[in-house]
Amino acid sequence: MSAEERLEERRERLISAAYTLYAELGFPDTTIEKLCTVARISNRAFYECFDSRDQLMMVVYGRCVRETLETVAQAVAEAPETLEDRIEAGIATYVRFVTSDRRRARILHLEVRRAGDCLTVSRQEAVAGFCRILEEEPGLSAMAEQAGVELRLVVLGMLGAMQELLIEWALAAEPLPVEPLIDTAVHIFRRTLAA
Structure with missing residues (x-):
């Protein structure tokens, strides 16, 4: 070599x-x-x-985010054309992909916070990437406007809810079933926009 x-x-x-x-x-x-x-x-x-442990953590976290974003974007692109199907595909794919490897779930949802300031910018960029996937969905802006809410804030709230669900999953002594997490996340998103 x-x-x-x-x-x-x-x-x-x-x-x-x-x-x-x-x-x-x-x-x-x-x-x-x-x-x-x-x-x-x-x-x-x-x-x-x-240069440091922090730099290595940024690389590991960045790789996890990139793989997850690519997987979710592909699932949304391949989903049936209805808005509901595309939302469900994105949420289900995100949860299933992150939970398919407990290490990924812990890095994306626990260790990113424990790493402190070194990942603040990386974390904000990751959140922005996931927000873009949802904000670019045709029809979501109209639904948010009809519900009287700002789409970006709804998306941020949705991401926060999903993060808490996945932290619960990652910290559980015994692995929790994934399907209830998906159902709950989809329900939260639908109810928020239907309010």
Whole structure:
């Protein structure tokens, strides 16, 4: 392998180690030493790949967000044309994709908060990305206007409700069934716009 390929391979091992350790131990308790042990690299090699634990967390979180956004956008694009079907497809796909890997759920909904200021901008960008998917849905603006609410605030409230549902799921000692989470999120969204 070339030097660049070796560096990239180490980066990927660190990302993989962080994905597991940040979810299992939590971001605050995951030291660089633990990351390096799991990734089977030296501490010095860590700093050839990343400036800090915070930077590594930003990369891991960014990858989780990107994969989730792509999956949800594709599901919405492939859903039947009715607004209701597209909303349900987006919510169901989001919940199922995030819960398909407990580590992803914990990173996206728990560790992002525990990481503190280093992820504030990344988190705001992620929320904006999910808001855009919903705000671009034809018909939602009219429904929000008819309900007398501002669509962006409804979307932010919906995202907040989904985050709390997924935090509950991630913290449960025994995995909770996913379908009730989806049904609840869809119900909240429908009732908000129908109010």
